Amino acid sequence: MLGFDLYRPRTLQEALKLLAEFKGSARVLAGGTDLLISLRAREREDVKNIIDITSLRVLDFIQEDDSRLRLGPLTAHAQIADSPHIRQGAGLLAAAAAAIGSPQIRNRGTIGGNVVNAAVCADTVPPLVALGASVKLERMEECRWLPLEEFITGPNRTRLEADEMLTEIAFAKLTATAGWGFTRLARREAMAIARMNVAVVLERDSRGRVVTARIAPGAVLASPARIPQAENILLGQCPDEALIHQAGQAVATAMTASGSRWSTPYKEPAIIALTERAIKQALEVEWR
Amino acid sequence: MNKLPVTLIVNGREYKLTVDANERLLDTLRLQLRLTGTKEGCGVGECGACSVILDGQLVNSCMVLTAQCDGARVETVEGLGTATKLHPLQQAFIDYNAVQCGFCTPGMLMAAKALLDKNPDPSEAEIRQGLSGVLCRCTGYKQIADAVKAAAREEK
């Protein structure tokens, strides 16, 4: 493990002040399930100061108002998976959080860390994108909001400035009529990073026509985004098997258009299936 | 690298320690406190051999800095039971042949304890989920799952 100085600020202000002082040489430590791994692998020689925020309880909350859900970045995956608010208002996020790693990792790992670490396979990111989440970034005396898709700019890259912290994640709750789906593919049952995942939110009118479609795949594009080409296929339609398949293909096409990798020949057919299944889940039709 | 003062309550006993900033809870337990029941198998959160219960939560002690734990309560395998008064899980692990090489055993026991603390009557699937963060290369897991089931019955 690399050596560093560790700070345990008691208030958010104190933490932000430290960040401002240290400029680029400091990192925030939340659950540590990403950061400690890279420090152990001696990958982050530039990090000299670690600011442990785990005692900042003000960053650990799940709040619900009439229309929105607001999460503190320190909320652990296990809390998200178990929260009645989130299961009700953002079931796909609860499902994604429940699929992460192991009980140990879910107890420790936080949603803030998952988002800021910005791995292409991060499980909470596609649901958050499909929910239209925004992130609140704070620095001394200043704060800004960014849509999540804008915040994450590439694999492990974000718009977070050296003196900023993520302090809140917020999104509109799903309405009672909305359906959601979350599918995930990994090499084994538990404790396995997703090879790909897909989050889907659909709303239909009383005649069954899709009026809102949000489809966000993970580990498919370099940075998270919805796939409008796929969404448009469903919009205004009562999706049948063929249409759902077309939507899946549209996601695959978006993936291949963004570049080809060693895994593309596998991922292309597999993402079609994952997308179809997520859509069917959202439509509450049997997909097996 | 700075050093930090930390108070830990391990298995009910209070320790006042000074630790390096980058010292992992696992190292504090094993090297400073000589509680070597907690094992290290990977150092990256994958094997669960280092599992302990931290303020009621199951965690990998290789993924926690001790300095983050000031004032925390830690439960390790050493606090589970004694030779004359085994914890029901320990007894069940013996009775159900859930131990082979034994290297995963402390982690398995702590994972099982954390599970039963929250859910005293788990289904087979819940048991498997609860233990899914601990790898075992010897047993094929069956006798371990059986032991946890039996211990849950016993505790009721």
Place this chain on the structure above:
Amino acid sequence: MHTVNRPVRRVDALGKVLGESRYGADLRFEGMLYGKVLRTPFPYARILNIDTARALALPGVEAVLTAADIPGLHTFGTVIPNQQVLAKEVVRYHGDGVALVAAATPALAQQALDLIRVQYQELAGIFDPAQAMAEGAPLLHADSPGNIAAHHVLEKGEVEEGFARSDIILEREYETQLVEHAYIEPEVAVAVPQAGHRGVTVYGSIQNPFSCRKALSRILGLKLNEIRVIQSFMGGSFGGKDEIMSALCARAALLALKTGKPVQMVNTREESIREGYKRHPYKLRYKVGATREGKLMAMEIKIIADAGAYASQTPFVTWRSVVQATGPYVVPHVRTNIYGVYTNNCYTGAFRGFGSPQIIFAQESLLDELAEELGMEPLELRRLNGFRQGSVTATGQKLDNHQVSLMEVLDKAVEKSDYLAKRRQYAAQSGRFRKGIGLACSFRGCSLGAEGVDATGAMVSVQYDGSVYVYSGLAENGQGLQTIFSQIAAEELGISLERVRFMETDTALIPDGGPTVASRSTLMGGNAVRLAAAKVRETLLGAALEKLRAAAEELAWGGDRIWVKADPSRSISFEEAVNAACAKGELLTQLGWYKAPRVSWDDRHGQGDAYFTYVYGCQVAEVEVDMETGYTRVLKITAAHDVGRAINPETVRGQIYGGVAQGLGYALLEEMQQHEGEIKSLNFDEYLIPGICDMPEIEAIIVENPDGYGPYGAKTIGEPTLEVTAPAIASAVAQATGRRLRQLPLDLERVLLGRSLQKERYKRREGGC
């Protein structure tokens, strides 16, 4: 029998559930230093210069050593001693060590490593065994022409004639992967200089204390009696803590002798995977001929095994392969050639199964393919050709000295799994999720066979209070040997298990009993314990006779008592018998020494009685395949194994479940990524082994046909349980998908696309999820 053949509790379980049992990394000695090794960044390179000055100057560093500091030889090895404890002139694989450091803390030791400067001249490595064998390929070891580490031949009958008389001939190629033992405990050694005289005591996760001692003697230039090797509790081994432990122990000992202080060396998981040997990847070419009715006529087999940089156990591993390559089937005409070939890849060696999982995957897949060509049910093909009492193996051995139970295990597994009905049911499926069922079987020679000298010892020592020590030359690796041996001693002495204390293996206390490999412990070591205990019993009997004034045949033993059969009120306790013997000055400590029955081998033709007895096993796998993602779930494994006699049925079941788990990993998940000699999957995030949620229901069927040679008829169970799982799963996947995969593992890509993408992964130098 009161202790044997019963599911008694493991004698080592209590300490383990309390967290009190001391594994190597838990040991600590006064003034102990921490050792680290610097490894080469290149798989093949000449060492031009090593500059250790800056490392030595670091405060807290007590020694920095290179090969130049080795007092004895810098190489070791069981068969061909060409493995380097520290590389001298040339590094031959990415795991080779070049320098050692001992320092006051692990962090300091790591810091010192960073300060060592090594100049290398990179050499063009060979990473493909076919290239290594090709004419004109540079030699990785000067004394091994063609880079051949081992070559075994087997010739039976007239192969050409066999094919000529066949109605159908099939040629197929199969491939198996590089696999990691993945014991959960990484390797540890602690070396402590002996006080008052020359020598060193070594503790650690040492699978084979005697081979370790031999290597140390060679490297340190010490006599065998100057080296004491004591095994700590082992966090798993599966064959994997042999040569790597000799190297680690030797390094720790070099540092300890140099500094005069105890030195502990603990591998990180990454170091363990990078340096440790693996299961051999095989490329297998099978040609089989059969009659229209399905009678096997001939097989011609050519196998190339990647030995990696050093010989290790390659000659023995490939020998087991040559003996068993045609499977448990009667094949009148056979020609097999197997080559173990040096490359600059990670070296390969002993791993549970020992050369059998590879060939069984090929041979069982081949039989399935043949059955399909013939339009036969695979089960029928096996019934038609499978070994029966008196059958003759490919090595010309007549199987008549033990119960040939292939048909019995086959029938039991088939019946319990409802194989035939399910096989029919799954024959025509459509849909996204498809099921399949398949079976595989094997025979396996017990113990070392004609591989080498096969003898072992044990000591049983009864104390005057009636408590008992058992010492063995074979070592507990987590498999339950302590319990088995304690049970046997208790059984033989007619006492309760609680009286028996098993002592950790210590080379100073017991004769060299060979390695704990080849599932030989119960059979060989068990016999030795039994012999030792029987001798003590003989002495006790003498004392009891006098006390009870009865003849030997009139007495009965058991439950800590000895009594007269006709009049149970005339009895004495075990303690009384012990006291009486002690009072007469009798010796109650005895050594048992068991030599394996004769085996024979003709190297030129690969003919002979290769092993003195065999076991048989059959597993049926049921799977469900996601046809759109390739994700395969195993639903159930039914495993029937003849163990001779189960000394402890619970331990046997544990071995079956554990073996199946490893077999499942071999089938579906595990493949060590290696690119141009560099291991890429260095930790459990990249190298995935089965977790608890991946394990299916396992039905274990213990078949008992007591063997004439084994203690109480017991044979072996450790390895057979793993070797048939992968082919059974492969067969089930083939039924589900309608496509036979000839490469392991059956990962997502192979199952969905029918081919692997992994090779492209590193060529394109891209990562990602």
